[in-house]
Amino acid sequence: DEPTNPLVTGTGDVGNFVWDFHTSQYLGYVKLNAYVDGLRRRCVALTTTDNWPSWPAAQIILKPDEFDDRWATGTQKTDFYGLCAFPYESMYIGFLWVLRVTGYVSGCQDGPIFVELVTSRDGIHWERQEGDRPPILPTGVRAWDDGMVFTTQQPLVENGQLKLYYGGINGPHCGSNWVGNIGLATMRKDGFASLDAGSTGGSLVTRKLLNAAGTLRINYSAAGGGSVQVEVQDENGYAIPGYSQAECTPLQGDSTDATVTWGPITTLPVTTAPIRLRFVLQNASIYSFRADGPVTALQPPVITQQPRLQRTPPGGNAQFTVAAVGGGIDPLSYRWQKDGDDLTDSGLYSGTETATLTITSASIDEAGSYRCRVSDAAGTTLSETAQLQIGSYVFSEVILPGDSASTVGGMSADGSVVCGTSDGQAFVWNVYDGPRDLGMPADATATAAAGVGVATDGTMVVAINATTPAGTEAMRWDGTTDGSATFTSLPKMDGSQGWTARALGTDGNDVWIVGSSINGGEGDGREAGFYRQSTNRTVSTTLPTNGHDHSDFLAVSDNGTLAGQYQLSYVAPNTGGRNPFIYTKRGAAVAMNSLAGAPSAVFASACTAISRDGSVQGGWSQYSGGGTRSKPVRWIDPVTLVTIPFPTGGDNDNHGEISALNADGSIAAGSSCYKGTTTGPTEAFIWDAVNGTRFVASVLTAQGCDLTGWTLQDVVGMSADGTMFCGNGLRDGIARGWALAFADASPRTPLITQAPQSQTVHVGESATFTIQATGDSPLSYQWQFNGLDIQDGERYAGAGAAELLVSDARGVIEGS
Numbered sequence: 001d002e003p004t005n006p007l008v009t010g011t012g013d014v015g016n017f018v019w020d021f022h023t024s025q026y027l028g029y030v031k032l033n034a035y036v037d038g039l040r041r042r043c044v045a046l047t048t049t050d051n052w053p054s055w056p057a058a059q060i061i062l063k064p065d066e067f068d069d070r071w072a073t074g075t076q077k078t079d080f081y082g083l084c085a086f087p088y089e090s091m092y093i094g095f096l097w098v099l100r101v102t103g104y105v106s107g108c109q110d111g112p113i114f115v116e117l118v119t120s121r122d123g124i125h126w127e128r129q130e131g132d133r134p135p136i137l138p139t140g141v142r143a144w145d146d147g148m149v150f151t152t153q154q155p156l157v158e159n160g161q162l163k164l165y166y167g168g169i170n171g172p173h174c175g176s177n178w179v180g181n182i183g184l185a186t187m188r189k190d191g192f193a194s195l196d197a198g199s200t201g202g203s204l205v206t207r208k209l210l211n212a213a214g215t216l217r218i219n220y221s222a223a224g225g226g227s228v229q230v231e232v233q234d235e236n237g238y239a240i241p242g243y244s245q246a247e248c249t250p251l252q253g254d255s256t257d258a259t260v261t262w263g264p265i266t267t268l269p270v271t272t273a274p275i276r277l278r279f280v281l282q283n284a285s286i287y288s289f290r291a292d293g294p295v296t297a298l299q300p301p302v303i304t305q306q307p308r309l310q311r312t313p314p315g316g317n318a319q320f321t322v323a324a325v326g327g328g329i330d331p332l333s334y335r336w337q338k339d340g341d342d343l344t345d346s347g348l349y350s351g352t353e354t355a356t357l358t359i360t361s362a363s364i365d366e367a368g369s370y371r372c373r374v375s376d377a378a379g380t381t382l383s384e385t386a387q388l389q390i391g392s393y394v395f396s397e398v399i400l401p402g403d404s405a406s407t408v409g410g411m412s413a414d415g416s417v418v419c420g421t422s423d424g425q426a427f428v429w430n431v432y433d434g435p436r437d438l439g440m441p442a443d444a445t446a447t448a449a450a451g452v453g454v455a456t457d458g459t460m461v462v463a464i465n466a467t468t469p470a471g472t473e474a475m476r477w478d479g480t481t482d483g484s485a486t487f488t489s490l491p492k493m494d495g496s497q498g499w500t501a502r503a504l505g506t507d508g509n510d511v512w513i514v515g516s517s518i519n520g521g522e523g524d525g526r527e528a529g530f531y532r533q534s535t536n537r538t539v540s541t542t543l544p545t546n547g548h549d550h551s552d553f554l555a556v557s558d559n560g561t562l563a564g565q566y567q568l569s570y571v572a573p574n575t576g577g578r579n580p581f582i583y584t585k586r587g588a589a590v591a592m593n594s595l596a597g598a599p600s601a602v603f604a605s606a607c608t609a610i611s612r613d614g615s616v617q618g619g620w621s622q623y624s625g626g627g628t629r630s631k632p633v634r635w636i637d638p639v640t641l642v643t644i645p646f647p648t649g650g651d652n653d654n655h656g657e658i659s660a661l662n663a664d665g666s667i668a669a670g671s672s673c674y675k676g677t678t679t680g681p682t683e684a685f686i687w688d689a690v691n692g693t694r695f696v697a698s699v700l701t702a703q704g705c706d707l708t709g710w711t712l713q714d715v716v717g718m719s720a721d722g723t724m725f726c727g728n729g730l731r732d733g734i735a736r737g738w739a740l741a742f743a744d745a746s747p748r749t750p751l752i753t754q755a756p757q758s759q760t761v762h763v764g765e766s767a768t769f770t771i772q773a774t775g776d777s778p779l780s781y782q783w784q785f786n787g788l789d790i791q792d793g794e795r796y797a798g799a800g801a802a803e804l805l806v807s808d809a810r811g812v813i814e815g816s
Contacts, residue, residue: 008055014082022087025050029083030058035637038584042079062126075588077101081113086154092120095151110174113148114139144181147171160256162187189256190219190288197281207297208235208274214292216260216268222252226283230260233276237763237810240269245280300379301326307386311723311742312362320357322383326376335373364390367746373787380786382816391745395705398429398737408726408737410451411717413558413612415724419449419462420737426464431741438477441487443468451504463501463513474501491538493517493529505556510534512560514553525549528564544581544591554608560585561614565606568599580607592638595623609661612720616665618658629655629675646672647693651680660715662722669715684712684727750775761809769804786815
């Protein structure tokens with residue numbers, strides 16, 4: 001509308017709008033910026049309305065992913081410039097404008113724009129193409145449109161052909177002296193994709209189809225002697241009399257709108273029950289099919305959020321939640337199960353027929369495996385199982401026997417291992433076995449542990465700083481529970497600089513150890529750098545614009561995103577200020593804002609923690625009017641940070657930081673104190689959105705822990721699930737590390753060592769499922785279909801054994 005009266009606000013400069021005949025509303029696909037992998041990107045957002053002058057705020061529905069950036073390095077990136085989406089037959093088709101930012105020209109993000117095909121069943125959740133996601137409308141084929149291409153909203157359908165008019169430009173996004181032209185691209189009607197069969201033939205069976213009636217017409221190609229036949233089946237996979245494959249007249253040749261017949265029969269059977277269509281092809285391709293009336297393909301519910309592990313002490317409460325989407329034919333129904341048995345509401349359980357199950361005052365008897373059966377008219381889907389563990393939180397001093405003082409340096413993602421340093425000796429600790437001395441590498445006089453992780457094979461890896469006659473040396477220690485272990489010197493930074501390790505991250509296969517050089521940077525200051533196991537190199541990194549020396553990496557995620565601080569170049573009359581930054585997996589250094597705004601030479605800030613998945617960062621920031629005081633903060637993206645409230649009580653703390661985060665950053669922990677004319681004691685805290693900020697000591701005391709003589713000063717490590725912590729403090733005035741671990745008192749249930757694998761078979765064939773498990777006593781087995789016990793009989797054999805045989809597979813037994 002007029003610049004002073006926009007209809008859609010808060011979005012970018014690209015918007016594509018369309019009427020949706022499926023939902024009887026207008027759809028607006030607009031450009032909206034967001035941070036993805038640390039870089040600001042153009043993304044696609046959706047706003048909908050049935051009242052044209054009134055549009056609600058748009059929500060992002062499509063963002064570039066890691067595969068989109070497979071070509072990029074450093075600050076190169078993939079953006080989505082726009083989406084031309086439209087309802088097409090029973091679904092939605094979209095032409096996605098993809099901008100590859102290959103470089104920067106006077107601040108402009110330069111690169112080509114091409115078009116990819118995307119598809120959707122609801123206009124909200126979009127599927128990308130398989131393989132390398134080839135463009136449906138590429139650039140570079142013709143000189144006049146080899147820079148950028150932009151489609152119209154949707155193609156025209158005419159005489160069995162799709163006609164797509166588009167704009168073509170002969171230069172990239174930041175080019176000059178552009179020449180624009182209008183092009184026409186054509187395609188067979190419904191020719192976006194096909195299912196193909198060769199000379200040996202093939203068949204496919206549709207999902208259950210509701211309201212399929214009248215004439216069945218198909219778009220196919222069977223040139224060169226090929227053929228297509230269609231068998232109509234009932235919902236259980238049996239051919240309906242008169243509609244078998246043998247009775248279907250073969251279709252040959254090529255047509256975008258051919259009628260299927262079965263001898264004299266020219267229409268589909270009249271029925272209110274769902275049917276299936278079985279297509280049999282030889283040397284043929286099929287593109288689409290249609291029937292009279294509004295046909296609905298029934299799809300069983302799809303679970304979008306699985307229930308997660310829950311831990312609670314005896315008498316505590318627990319909740320399991322599942323999220324699912326269905327075909328919209330009727331509402332979803334839910335039924336929670338424990339150890340495979342249906343639950344009903346009681347004083348103990350509530351919400352057994354809803355998406356959220358609540359367990360109140362749980363006892364050891366409630367420990368076990370929970371899952372949810374989600375159903376609608378199209379079928380049933382089982383969620384993954386999640387464990388409820390009943391136990392207690394155990395507070396432990398972490399120190400080697402006989403030593404006087406200790407500090408801890410980190411915790412593994414599963415919370416099973418804590419690393420630390422005790423009187424100059426690195427060690428690892430767990431709640432069951434206690435501490436383990438890591439020994440001393442040759443020539444070293446002292447070691448200190450900076451971080452720990454556990455590989456997929458159970459091997460522990462610890463980041464070590466060793467004191468040697470030559471100075472500090474970064475090392476790694478690899479060991480197993482049987483006692484075997486090795487120290488390995490890490491490569492020097494950039495081949496020559498000594499460096500100090502500060503943190504460790506691992507996905508179970510690769511390992512990242514981060515820190516900074518001792519000197520050698522600009523002005524001979526520290527340089528942030530990292531070691532990566534898969535490359536066996538330690539390298540320094542680029543810094544954000546105007547970055548100077550004295551940079552450090554202080555944290556690393558378990559997928560290789562690094563976080564730390566750098567010094568802004570000196571700006572007279574101010575000295576260089578400390579500022580936070582992240583270094584993405586693709587090698588881009590991204591500056592982060594402080595509470596005072598953009599990077600500053602006046603207000604200091606640092607990123608000292610990062611979530612296990614790399615999406616959220618934590619640390620501290622000075623702020624306007626705060627002097628040298630800082631607030632604990634979480635960065636949702638590089639420019640959006642949220643202050644964590646100080647704990648209530650104590651001595652009115654006003655200075656603190658975040659030093660540990662869980663998997664997704666929803667739980668944070670750190671330390672705070674009062675800072676004024678005097679400085680009060682530093683105390684550890686934890687925070688989450690439900691419970692707010694609490695002193696760790698208060699939480700433990702409420703659970704009956706005896707903390708006599710202890711002052712818990714900080715939290716430096718947290719498990720991915722946010723239930724276990726480690727940190728440092730004082731015991732009777734002496735530095736001591738501590739750990740809070742969950743001791744599971746639940747009965748040991750069988751451990752599944754090989755889960756059954758999904759099977760896909762032709763109608764009438766057999767399928768075999770196998771499971772392997774170990775346990776403390778003889779194991780019994782009970783196979784289920786869609787969460788219900790099955791018995792040996794006509795279709796099943798081995799229902800009570802480790803191997804199940806399913807015979808004569810048909811739609812009636814399709815499921816979980």
